[in-house]
Amino acid sequence: MYCKNCGQEISDNAYVCPNCGVRTSNTAEKKTNTLAIVGFVLAFLIPIAGLICSIIARKQVAERDEGGAGLALAGLIISIVETCFLVIYIIIYVALVMAAVSAIPDTLLVALSAL
Ligand SMILES: [Zn+2]
Structure with a gap:
């Protein structure tokens, strides 16, 4: 997947973007x-x-x-x-x-x- 903040390609399992540190949809609070x-x-x-x-x-x-x-x-x-x-x-x-x-x-x- 791609970071919604910086657009960097990141692991589908990542919780935060390694590039910009923004949380991914994996950690989106339900x-x-x-x-x-x-x-x-x-x-x-x-x-x-x-x-x-x-x-x-x-x-x-x-x-x-x-x-x-x-x-x-x-x-x-x-x-x-x-x-x-x-x-x-x-x-x-x-x-x-x-x-x-x-x-x-x-x-x-x-x-x-x-x-
Ligand atoms: Zn990012």
């Missing part, structure tokens, strides 16, 4: 996908929303050749982990409530219902 950032942040706040955003972001990154694939993947994994934890918490909570209710003596329930 625009980070906005949804990947949103999905990553939401993964911590609202896991389900983070999961959806990250899935869409991954598709967009692939389609548009944008940056942020790693971020979208991180958002995806964090969302899934957070969702699993949430489900486990709910199951534990329900189990505890049910255990607490069943631990209340029947006589007390009868007494309470009489109030």
Whole structure:
């Protein structure tokens, strides 16, 4: 390829032009996908929303050749982990409530219902 700055022929794999020092298109920074950032942040706040955003972001990154694939993947994994934890918490909570209710003596329930 040729340097876009000075026109010197340079290696296709070069990151900077050896002649003028200007960065080549190999180092052109990809625009980070906005949804990947949103999905990553939401993964911590609202896991389900983070999961959806990250899935869409991954598709967009692939389609548009944008940056942020790693971020979208991180958002995806964090969302899934957070969702699993949430489900486990709910199951534990329900189990505890049910255990607490069943631990209340029947006589007390009868007494309470009489109030
Ligand atoms: Zn150059």
